[in-house]
Structures are given as structure tokens and as C-alpha cells.
Amino acid sequence: AQKVTQAQTEISVVEKEDVTLDCVYETRDTTYYLFWYKQPPSGELVFLIRRNSFDEQNEISGRYSWNFQKSTSSFNFTITASQVVDSAVYFCALRNTGFQKLVFGTGTRLLVSP
Amino acid sequence: GAGVSQSPSNKVTEKGKDVELRCDPISGHTALYWYRQSLGQGLEFLIYFQGNSAPDKSGLPSDRFSAERTGGSVSTLTIQRTQQEDSAVYLCASSYQGETQYFGPGTRLLVL
Numbered sequence: 513a514q515k516v517t518q519a520q521t522e523i524s525v526v527e528k529e530d531v532t533l534d535c536v537y538e539t540r541d542t543t544y545y546l547f548w549y550k551q552p553p554s555g556e557l558v559f560l561i562r563r564n565s566f567d568e569q570n571e572i573s574g575r576y577s578w579n580f581q582k583s584t585s586s587f588n589f590t591i592t593a594s595q596v597v598d599s600a601v602y603f604c605a606l607r608n609t610g611f612q613k614l615v616f617g618t619g620t621r622l623l624v625s626p
Numbered sequence: 627g628a629g630v631s632q633s634p635s636n637k638v639t640e641k642g643k644d645v646e647l648r649c650d651p652i653s654g655h656t657a658l659y660w661y662r663q664s665l666g667q668g669l670e671f672l673i674y675f676q677g678n679s680a681p682d683k684s685g686l687p688s689d690r691f692s693a694e695r696t697g698g699s700v701s702t703l704t705i706q707r708t709q710q711e712d713s714a715v716y717l718c719a720s721s722y723q724g725e726t727q728y729f730g731p732g733t734r735l736l737v738l
Binding site for chain 1: 659724
């Protein structure tokens with residue numbers, strides 16, 4: 513069975529604060545992919561990052577960073593110095609190798625206030 | 627380049643009518659996917675196409691839902707005899723040979 517849990521339903525921060533969005537996943541497979549997508553108010557899902565299960569290196573892209581830990585089945589996403597434009601719903605997703613469908617978490621709504 | 631496009635953007639229909647939703651994938655992408663996003667169920671997978679064939683239809687909720695893909699490109703999702711619980715945003719995505727899925731803007735369906 514595959515499952516993705518995003519326990520934080522909604523987070524509110526003030527601009528320039530750092531914020532971490534949690535993602536915990538469950539899978540019996542040893543090889544899989546993890547993703548983060550952003551859904552701004554316009555509604556379109558925007559791809560942010562993909563991680564392979566065999567690559568536990570952390571990733572940094574500008575103000576965004578991702579921490580992948582197989583030992584805790586977590587793939588957390590940190591935004592440094594948040595900005596109002598970061599306000600969106602963020603989804604974590606899992607895809608097992610050999611299957612094509614993405615299994616999504618329920619999403620975390622991030623509200624960044626000026 | 628052009629992303630995934632979907633039409634119509636919005637569709638309002640009456641209960642019992644049939645609707646067709648269209649998806650144009652990114653040029654050159656071999657795989658195409660349909661998902662549904664609703665308040666109660668979150669983001670759910672519906673069906674996956676590789677070329678014109680659909681190896682995985684496991685997410686289609688009932689036999690009222692069907693989809694086809696022609697020419698390895700455009701796909702149509704058809705919902706027959708729509709019900710109010712079909713109201714949702716229908717999202718299409720495409721990928722190159724099963725890699726990262728890129729999503730379209732969605733079709734917002736409202737069944738009255």
C-alpha cells in the first residue's frame with residue numbers, strides 16, 4: 513500500500529520567516545520517487561522537485577530546500593525567508609517504480625502575510 | 627514551450643447529461659494521465675495512457691467514466707449521465723516516458 517501524510521493542514525507565517533512543510537510516506541517498495549508540487553490560487557499544479565529513493569542527498573534550490581530521510585520515511589520541504597508569492601497549497605506525492613500513478617498527500621496550505 | 631492545455635476551463639451541466647473534457651499534452655510526451663481533485667477526496671488518480679493504450683484504469687470510479695487517446699496525443703475524458711458527486715476539478719498531466727508529470731490548468735466541472 514502507498515500512503516502520503518501531510519499532517520499540517522494550514523500554516524500561517526509572516527514574510528521573511530522560515531517554514532517547513534512535513535511529508536511522511538508509506539510504501540513497501542524499495543524503489544520509488546517522491547515529489548513536491550505547488551498549487552497557487554490559480555489552480556495549476558506546478559512541479560517543484562523529484563527525488564529517487566536511492567538518492568538521499570538533500571537538495572537546495574534558491575530559497576527552497578528538501579530533506580529526504582529514508583530512516584524516518586520523510587521528505588520535508590523548507591522555504592527560507594518566505595515571501596507572499598509563496599502562498600499556495602503544497603502537495604507531496606509518491607510514485608512506486610513500476611506504477612505510473614502519483615499518490616498525493618492532502619496538501620498543506622501556506623499563507624504568507626506581509 | 628507550450629504546456630499541457632485543457633478545455634473547457636469551466637463546465638456547468640445538468641445532472642444526467644454527458645460531458646467531454648479534453649487534454650492536449652506537451653508535444654513529444656508519450657504518457658498522459660487524468661486526475662480528479664475534489665474537496666472530499668483530495669487528488670485522485672483516474673487513468674494513465676502510454677501511447678494510445680491505457681495500462682492502468684484502476685482509478686476510474688464507475689463505468690460512467692471512460693477515456694480515450696488518439697494519435698498518441700489528445701485525450702478525451704467522458705462522463706456519462708453525470709451526477710452531482712462528479713463535480714470536481716479534472717486535471718490532466720503528461721510526461722516523457724513516465725518521468726516527471728506536468729499538469730495542465732484543469733477543467734472545473736459543476737453538475738447541477
